[in-house]
Amino acid sequence: MNVLGISAFYHDSAAALVHDGVIVNAAQEERFTRKKHDPGFPAQAIRWCLADAGLQPRDIDRIAFYDKPFLKFERLLETYLAFAPRGFRSFRTAMPVWLSEKLFQKDMLLKELRAIDPALGEAERLLFAEHHFSHAASAFYPSPFEQAAVLTMDGVGEWATTSAGLGHGSGLTITKEIHFPHSLGLLYSAFTYYTGFKVNSGEYKVMGLAPYGEPKYARTIFDNLIDLKADGSFRLNLDYFDYCTGLTMTNPRFDALFGAPPRRPEVWLTQREMDLAASIQAVTEEVVLRLARGLVAETGMRHLCLAGGVALNCVANGKVLRDGIVDDIWIQPAAGDAGGAIGAALAACHQHEKLPRVSTNGPDGMRGAYLGPAFAQAEVERRLTDAGARFSIASDDALIDSTARALSDGQAVGWFQGRMEFGPRALGARSILADPRAPAMQKTLNLKVKYRESFRPFAPAVLREDVADWFDLDKDSPYMLLVAPVAEPHRRGMSAAEEALFGIDKLNVPRSDIPAVTHVDYSARIQTVHAATNPRFHALIDRFKALTGCPILVNTSFNVRGEPIVGTPEDAFRCFMGTDLDLLAIGNCLLRKSDQDAALKQDYRDAFELD
Known part of the structure; x- marks a missing residue:
C-alpha cells in the first residue's frame, strides 16, 4: 500500500511517501521554492516524491493530511466567543481567510491534487489525522522501540498543545492532552x-x-x-x-x-x-x-x-x-510541522488500514533522515557546467583526502553529497564544514559565511565510536537533537578575569580543545555520525581524525541566514559564490574558490528575507 502524507498551509509544508509502513522518501516544499518555511501546498515536493519512487498518481492508495481543519475552525470560533468582544480584531483578520479557504480545505486539497494529476483528486482516498496524532505517529512508528511513552509538544494543533500517549507494536493511543490557549x-x-x-x-x-x-x-x-x-x-x-x-x-x-x-x-x-x-x-x-x-x-x-x-x-x-x-x-528529526506529513502517512497505514508495523532495518525507520533528492554524478557535472562553474573530478578516496586536508588547513567547505536531509538540520548531506579546533571559526562562519548573528553556536559532527571520549554522552544522537557537555579532559580552565565576563563578551574565550563547537556553558549540540547511514561523511571525519587526531567537524546547514538549505547543485554553487566558502564538494566534483570566474561572485548578504 502506497500512502502519500501531506502537511501544508501553516508553515514548513512537506510531502512524504510511505509504502506498507516503510518510509520511502520525504521533502519540504521550501527546498524547491526557495522560500524558507514555505506554507504553501507542497506540489513540487509531491511531484518529486512520486518521481523518485517511480510511481504514477494512480499508484497512490491513500492520501493523508496532517490535521483536521474543521476542528481548528471550531477553536477559532470558541476562542472568539470566550474572549468577546476583546478578540474581534483577531477574529476579523482570520475569518475571511477561513470562510474563503480553510473551512473548505478538503475541497482546496482535492483541487490542488487534481492540478498535479486528476487521479490524485479522488475524494475517497483522502484521510485526515489530528495534528498531535500525526506528531505522535511520526515519533513512535519510526522509532527503534517496540513500546514507548510518547510526548508531543508544540504551539497548537486543532485544540491540543501537549499530548501524552502510549505506543505498542502497531498500536498508538493518546491518553491525555493540554488544550489551547495553555501552550x-x-x-x-x-x-x-x-x-x-x-x-x-x-x-x-x-x-x-x-x-x-x-x-x-x-x-x-x-x-x-x-x-x-x-x-x-x-x-x-x-x-x-x-x-x-x-x-x-x-x-x-x-x-x-x-x-x-x-x-x-x-x-x-x-x-x-x-x-x-x-x-x-x-x-x-x-x-x-x-x-x-x-x-x-x-x-x-x-x-x-x-x-x-x-x-x-x-x-x-x-x-x-x-x-x-x-x-x-x-526524537523525530523533523519534529515540527514538516514531520506531520510522515506521521499522517504512518497513521493511515497503522490506524486506518491496520497494517502491521515493520521492524526497522538499522537504528530507526528514518534512514538517517536522508530522505530527499539526490543527483547522479553526470547530472551534477552538467548542472555545474551550465552554471559556469570550474571544477575537477576526483575519485572517492581523493575527494575525501582533499577535503579533509582543506579542513585541517582552516578552510570552510561546502559539502553536498547523496540524499538531502528531511527536517531543519543539515546532517552531512547539505552541510558547511570546518575545523572545530580553530578558536575564531565560530565567529568567522557566523559573520562571513552564514551572515547571521555572531552569538549562535555550531554543532559538532563526531564519529559515533568516539563520542564518549569527547562529550558526556554515550548514546546515539544522529539528528543533532541532544545537547551534552564537552568532556572534562578536553575543557580549558578559565582565568578569574574570563570567568567574570558577562553576556556576549564570553564569545571569544576558547573553553576547550574544540572551541568552535563549545558553547559558553561548555555544552554542545551533538550529531553522532554513523558509517551505516552516511558512509561518505563518516569517511571524511575519519580521514580528518587521521590528519589531526580530532574525530569531529563543525557542521552547519548549507545556506545563509533566511535561505532554505540548498537543494540543487545550482543552489550550492550560488551560495558558494556568494559567501567566503573556500572549497565546494558536490558528488565527486571539487570546486576551489580561487579557480572560479570572479564575474559570477554574488552579493549574497541581502539575497533573502531575514528569519
Missing part, C-alpha cells in the same frame, strides 16, 4: 517575540542565546505566567498574552512585568535579552522534565519518543536523558 510552545514563542526574534523561526535563536545570560526572570515567570504542577500539567495566566485576542504575542501588562517593551528586530542585543532567554529556557526545561517524569511514572515505560516543535529544543532533550528517568529517548 508551552506559545509561551516560548511569546519570549521569542518579546526578545525581538521572529515567531516560528527564531525560537532556536532564543535557545542559543540562553547560555549567555542568567535565569533572573525564571521566578517571575513561575509566579505570574505559568501554574506548573508536579506531573508537568500547567495553565498559563492569559492576562499577560495577546495571542487569543490580538495580533501580537504579548501585551502591555507583559511589558510592565519585565520592565520594557519588546526589543525591536535587529536592534543590538543587551544582557537583558540574554537573561530573558536564559529564564524562559530554564522554565521550559523544568516543564518538559516534569511532563516526561509524570508520563514515565504513569506508564512504566523506560523508552520515550518526542515530537512537536518543542521537541527541537535539544537542551531540554539532553536534560531529560541525563535525568535518568528513561533508558533511551528517540
